[in-house]
Amino acid sequence: MGHNFYYTAPHARMRIFRFFFLALLLPTCFSNASSQELMAYTVPEMQEMPPKLIPTSRKYWVSLPKDYDRTANRYPVLFLFDGDQDHLKNLILFDIDQLTRFGEMPPCIIVVMMQRNRTLDFGPLYAIGELPNSDKVNGDKFFQFIKEELVPTLDKKYRTQDFKMAVGHSLGGLFLLNGFTKDPSLFNGIVALSPALELDRDSTLFANVQSTLKGTLKKQTFFCWASGTEGVNEKAFRAGSQELLKTFKSYPNPSFDYKFIDLPGQSHNLTPIYSMLGALNFLFRKWNLSGWYRELFADKVNDPIKYYQNRRTEMESLYGFREDPTEDRIQHNIGSELLSSGKYQLALPYLSRAVGLRPNDSGFNADLSAVQEKLGKYSEAVNALKKAADNLDVGAEDFRERSEKYKSDISRLQSLIATSVH
Missing domain, CATH: 3.40.50.1820 (Alpha/Beta hydrolase fold, catalytic domain)
Structure with a gap:
């Protein structure tokens, strides 16, 4: 994440x-x-x-x-x-x-x-x-x-x-x-x-x-x-x-x-x-x-959801942006911040929206899978993690490491699904 x-x-x-x-x-x-x-x-x-x-x-x-x-x-x-x-x-x-x-x-x-x-x-x-x-x-x-x-x-x-x-x-x-x-x-x-x-x-x-x-x-x-x-x-x-x-x-x-x-x-x-x-x-x-992200992540002076909503209102008023031209990243970053704070239910819609806007991003899908697992949505978590694995950058230095981790996590989640069925 x-x-x-x-x-x-x-x-x-x-x-x-x-x-x-x-x-x-x-x-x-x-x-x-x-x-x-x-x-x-x-x-x-x-x-x-x-x-x-x-x-x-x-x-x-x-x-x-x-x-x-x-x-x-x-x-x-x-x-x-x-x-x-x-x-x-x-x-x-x-x-x-x-x-x-x-x-x-x-x-x-x-x-x-x-x-x-x-x-x-x-x-x-x-x-x-x-x-x-x-x-x-x-x-x-x-x-x-x-x-x-x-x-x-x-x-x-x-x-x-x-x-x-x-x-x-x-x-x-x-x-x-x-x-x-x-x-x-x-x-x-x-x-x-x-x-x-x-x-x-x-x-x-x-x-x-x-x-x-x-x-x-x-x-x-x-x-x-x-x-x-x-x-x-x-x-x-x-x-x-x-x-x-x-x-x-x-x-x-x-x-x-x-x-x-x-x-x-x-x-x-x-x-x-x-x-x-x-x-x-x-x-x-x-x-x-860049300044907005700095306050969100480095200064940590604002509640992420309220901070996002205030920005969205201002951007629509000034520029007519109903959604930001970088909305996929904004949704992902808000969701990631909530996920890291343990606010899983609040994080879910933001990470889901991020994946909807950028469906083939490996990192976005991996974070969505993480929050779905925390909420007990194991089948959805498996699907998101499979998509994360399918879209890994094969040229990245950590490709093999991430690929093995995703395979291991998928197997673990599938075991949890099997256990819950029985």
């Missing part, structure tokens, strides 16, 4: 940054999404969708949590725009991967969008209406395509949760802010990196933001954006970011939480490097699974 939980080691953040800079120094290893090696996610798979709302088909990559096929968990969806810009894509994928590994953000289904024409894809109709083909493709229609075609397709194909996030840089950030005014319930978490905001051109957008914040937001929404001060682009967009901050302060909404990452001295293309980790941390600072 052992706990399966995330732990953020000392100086983990420093280690993340070191790995990140190594990634920058090794661009050939991250030259395209299909070759990028991620620790917590599968190799991205290219997909293509012939849309109806816009005239051209759209390609996108999908990367799933590594254990997606081994669990029944449901996951939030993170959209990354400008997927054809390798430096941006690789940076963000790497940060997501590391934060997921260390339990600082939940595992997600990652969707990396490829853009055909950034100006048309991202530009609000009010800003690009004079451009050729803007009547066929514009930021408003592209947002509608994401909402009405792509999101339903992903929800049907994958085990998604309702919480959806989006990350965009420059025009991509402008697109996300404009989308927020079109339907603030589509993306619960928005990261706009150096959004291409111009005071005169985007006066309509600022007015729409005010109207949106004055209204009722159906879901808790998190909005984070960053701005530097150096270079032609950043100087042009700086005033827009500052105006956005004033707008958010002037029109507070109880369902809207925001953070501005001010980066004096940084240029337009460098702001993602210095803001992405902070933005993701802002979105999921309340989730913080």
Whole structure:
């Protein structure tokens, strides 16, 4: 019996940054999404969708949590725009991967969008209406395509949760802010990196933001954006970011939480490097699974069941998570803690649920068998232990030892069953 939980080691953040800079120094290893090696996610798979709302088909990559096929968990969806810009894509994928590994953000289904024409894809109709083909493709229609075609397709194909996030840089950030005014319930978490905001051109957008914040937001929404001060682009967009901050302060909404990452001295293309980790941390600072486990196991200051129930209530309120994206591990850890405390009847439903979510996990089944035996459910304990034995990792160093132990325990339980029958 052992706990399966995330732990953020000392100086983990420093280690993340070191790995990140190594990634920058090794661009050939991250030259395209299909070759990028991620620790917590599968190799991205290219997909293509012939849309109806816009005239051209759209390609996108999908990367799933590594254990997606081994669990029944449901996951939030993170959209990354400008997927054809390798430096941006690789940076963000790497940060997501590391934060997921260390339990600082939940595992997600990652969707990396490829853009055909950034100006048309991202530009609000009010800003690009004079451009050729803007009547066929514009930021408003592209947002509608994401909402009405792509999101339903992903929800049907994958085990998604309702919480959806989006990350965009420059025009991509402008697109996300404009989308927020079109339907603030589509993306619960928005990261706009150096959004291409111009005071005169985007006066309509600022007015729409005010109207949106004055209204009722159906879901808790998190909005984070960053701005530097150096270079032609950043100087042009700086005033827009500052105006956005004033707008958010002037029109507070109880369902809207925001953070501005001010980066004096940084240029337009460098702001993602210095803001992405902070933005993701802002979105999921309340989730913080590693800290939650630390209090549960190390500090032992809370009753496990009440502690779990309080967390579940908070996560549903903030993120709409009826079950956590790591629910299998949470259920197992709560059950294991109760089992180790001798609270067998209380442990049973948690360990049963854990096995239901991850049916072929050897350790989960072994712990379920242990609590079933303590409760005199010997037949059920045998079945769970057989499943634990069948799913042992043959490459593990203790494979033979565990295999022999499980065989011995199965024989012992079968003897108990025979004795109870007679």
